[in-house]
Amino acid sequence: MAILLFSGVAFRRLHLTLREIFFSGVLSLLIIVVSGLFVGLVLGLQGYETLQRFGSTEALGVLVALSLTRELGPVVAALLFASRAGSSVTAEIGLMKATEQLKAMDMMAVNPIARVVAPRFWGGVIAMPLLAALFSAMGVLGGWLIGVVLIGVDDGAFWSQMQAAVDFRYDVLNGVIKSVVFGVAVSLIAVFEGYDSVPTAEGVSRAITRTVVTSALAILALDFVLTSFMFRGTS
Amino acid sequence: MPEDILVDIDDLHFAYDGRPVLQGIDMKIPRGKVVAIMGGSGCGKTTLLRSIGGQLKASRGEIRLGEHRISQMGQRELYQVRRKMGMLFQFGALFTDMTVFDNVAFPLREHTDLPELMIRDLVLMKLEAVGLRGARNLMPAELSGGMARRVALARAVALDPLLIMYDEPFTGLDPIALGVIGQLIRRLNDALGATSIMVTHDVQESLLIVDYIYFISEGRIVAQGSPAEIRASSDPFVHQFVNAEADGPVRFDYPAAELRRDFLGAAGG
Numbered sequence: 001m002a003i004l005l006f007s008g009v010a011f012r013r014l015h016l017t018l019r020e021i022f023f024s025g026v027l028s029l030l031i032i033v034v035s036g037l038f039v040g041l042v043l044g045l046q047g048y049e050t051l052q053r054f055g056s057t058e059a060l061g062v063l064v065a066l067s068l069t070r071e072l073g074p075v076v077a078a079l080l081f082a083s084r085a086g087s088s089v090t091a092e093i094g095l096m097k098a099t100e101q102l103k104a105m106d107m108m109a110v111n112p113i114a115r116v117v118a119p120r121f122w123g124g125v126i127a128m129p130l131l132a133a134l135f136s137a138m139g140v141l142g143g144w145l146i147g148v149v150l151i152g153v154d155d156g157a158f159w160s161q162m163q164a165a166v167d168f169r170y171d172v173l174n175g176v177i178k179s180v181v182f183g184v185a186v187s188l189i190a191v192f193e194g195y196d197s198v199p200t201a202e203g204v205s206r207a208i209t210r211t212v213v214t215s216a217l218a219i220l221a222l223d224f225v226l227t228s229f230m231f232r233g234t235s
Numbered sequence: 236m237p238e239d240i241l242v243d244i245d246d247l248h249f250a251y252d253g254r255p256v257l258q259g260i261d262m263k264i265p266r267g268k269v270v271a272i273m274g275g276s277g278c279g280k281t282t283l284l285r286s287i288g289g290q291l292k293a294s295r296g297e298i299r300l301g302e303h304r305i306s307q308m309g310q311r312e313l314y315q316v317r318r319k320m321g322m323l324f325q326f327g328a329l330f331t332d333m334t335v336f337d338n339v340a341f342p343l344r345e346h347t348d349l350p351e352l353m354i355r356d357l358v359l360m361k362l363e364a365v366g367l368r369g370a371r372n373l374m375p376a377e378l379s380g381g382m383a384r385r386v387a388l389a390r391a392v393a394l395d396p397l398l399i400m401y402d403e404p405f406t407g408l409d410p411i412a413l414g415v416i417g418q419l420i421r422r423l424n425d426a427l428g429a430t431s432i433m434v435t436h437d438v439q440e441s442l443l444i445v446d447y448i449y450f451i452s453e454g455r456i457v458a459q460g461s462p463a464e465i466r467a468s469s470d471p472f473v474h475q476f477v478n479a480e481a482d483g484p485v486r487f488d489y490p491a492a493e494l495r496r497d498f499l500g501a502a503g504g
Contacts (some may be wrong), residue, residue: 095331104328107288108342115345150260 003121003191005205006114011122015113020123024085028131031084032077036135039076040142043067048151054215061162062215065136069166069175070231073136075223076204078182080135081128082215086190088233089120090211093194094204117195121187129176136175153171174230184217241266241398247296249282249454256282257301258454260296268411269424269431271441273476274451282433283451284400287432288449289313300398318346321391321429327383329375335362335386336371341401342393355363361389364426365419376454381412387418392423400426413437417444438477442466450476452484 002050011017047063093116102112140162147153166172190211197207242264249257256279264270272280285291287298289305299303301318325454329338339358342348349357362368365385375383391399401420405413421444424431435441437438441448442462450458450473458473465473475483491497 082497099326099331100324100328101330102323103290104330107317107320107322108345109317110342110345111310111314229442 002113003118003188006111007118007122009114009118017118017122017126020119021127022123024081024089024123025127028081028084031080032131032135033125034136035076035080036073037134037142039138040064040068040071040144041146042142043072043139044143044146044151045108048147048153057147058157059161059165060147060153061140061141061158062165064147065162066171067139067168067188068136068139068143069171071175071223071227073139074132074178074182075219077090077132077135078128078179078219079216080171081124081131081183082186082190082219083212085124085127086186086211086215087208089124089187089190090194090197090208091204092189093120094116094197094199094207097195097197098199098201098204113195117191121191124187124190124219125180125183128186129179131178132153132182174226177218177230178223178226180220181186181226185218185222187216189218237477239265241301242432243281243297243299244287245297245299247283247286247298248294249286249291250294251281251282257286257293260451260454260456262449262456264430264432264470265447266430267424267428268446269421269433269444271433271448272451273434273436273443273448275329275436275476278451279454279458280451282403284432284434285463287398288320288400289317292302318394319397320400321394321396321398322400323384323387323391323402323404325406326380327375327387328385329387329390331375333375333433334371334400335367335373335375338375338386339390339393341390346394357393358389361393362386364392364423365389366415379412381408381415384408384412384416388416388419388423392427392429396429397426399427399431401431402436403435404433405435405437413440417441420444436476438479442477 043059043064045059048057051057051059051063096116102116105115107110144158146156148158193207193211198202240263244262245262247257247260260283272283274280282291287305290309293306300316305316305451308316336358337477339361340354343354343357359368362371363370367382367385370382404416404420410414417440420431420433432439433445442465445462447461448459448465449456449458452472458468458470460468465477468474472484
């Protein structure tokens with residue numbers, strides 16, 4: 001609540017939030033791109049193996065795209081985001097607290113929630129959906145590389161079936177909504193754990209662990225809740 | 236309140252989780268003076284400093300800074316008053332992701348609309364005052380303990396405060412750095428026409444630079460006076476503290492059961 005109350009600074013002085021988007025988002029690019037590619041490669045292999053049994057290997061593009069946009073993109077990207085960026089935000093805020101930087105800021109009449117916490121929260125919320133989208137795109141590329149380039153599934157069938165079967169609102173938009181919700185959850189957990197940490201080496205280390213564990217559980221639980229509301233087998 | 240008193244503390248009480256830390260502190264800090272608050276570790280002196288800065292709320296009593304009643308202020312008013320205060324933390328508390336220049340510029344950028352060119356001049360003036368103009372592009376991790384403390388001092392006086400507070404400014408410094416910080420505290424206080432409150436247990440350095448000293452023990456003021464009065468004092472607590480004696484009113488031994496019982500009593504007890 002306090003974050004929302006003191007979010008004005010994060011948007012009035014946009015460079016503070018842009019800096020956090022850089023630290024949370026841009027610096028997470030490598031892990032997201034590489035992981036997305038590998039998940040896509042594995043999906044391509046497993047999907048082809050299964051679809052082959054039913055003689056429908058042309059549907060590989062649909063399988064890869066739906067798995068990624070609906071589930072794996074938002075969920076795995078959020079788990080990686082929590083480990084890479086969430087833990088680092090908690091550590092940074094926790095260490096600022098342990099070294100009295102937050103107290104010093106407060107004594108200089110600068111509200112640490114407005115100046116430190118809110119920009120990091122919004123930086124994470126903005127970066128997370130972009131990372132999830134990139135993860136899904138890299139996954140599709142990985143699936144294409146395995147299915148089309150390596151195994152020899154028809155290129156036209158791969159893309160045209162994907163285009164026909166993946167609905168923008170039902171599949172893509174719901175995936176984006178999931179990634180926004182996960183972004184809010186992970187960022188909130190990360191800044192809270194950092195700000196609430198015991199200001200010692202051990203306290204900060206525990207706070208980082210809590211961020212990763214709580215975020216992972218929150219992502220998986222929220223995913224179940226969101227999936228049960230979003231995808232009820234309408235067709 | 237007399238005109239020449241800047242900080243007036245009246246019957247201040249503070250407790251952590253029901254454990255009393257400050258018990259009826261009365262203190263008057265005159266304008267323009269450097270005042271030291273001394274006492275052993277855990278005696279409540281840092282709590283007192285934090286209460287003056289409004290970071291801790293007293294359970295009873297009152298703190299006034301000029302016409303402002305610190306103990307009854309909300310956060311918005313407190314932030315207005317804190318712009319007139321500067322504080323040097325025990326280990327500097329510099330922002331580790333900013334250069335020396337940006338650290339000193341921080342309060343100016345946050346609280347003024349000055350053009351960047353003017354901020355640059357002001358920052359360089361403050362850094363020149365602490366002898367670190369040449370270190371402006373260094374990161375805090377590249378500074379020695381004494382240099383970090385001097386940068387923090389430049390940052391504390393960036394907005395030309397009325398009141399400067401120092402929390403253990405001499406801790407962990409070598410004798411040269413210690414002397415430098417001591418002289419800077421005195422010089423900056425006089426040059427800015429400010430008032431300084433210094434929490435410390437470094438007796439010898441403090442006696443050289445301060446105008447008045449309060450001794451605190453177990454949350455109460457047990458002695459006070461000018462450096463000359465303190466040196467001449469026959470008070471047992473002051474005598475023990477000034478001469479760094481191991482035993483006296485402040486006991487060497489932590490309270491324990493009788494020695495005989497521990498060694499000759501029940502085995503494994």
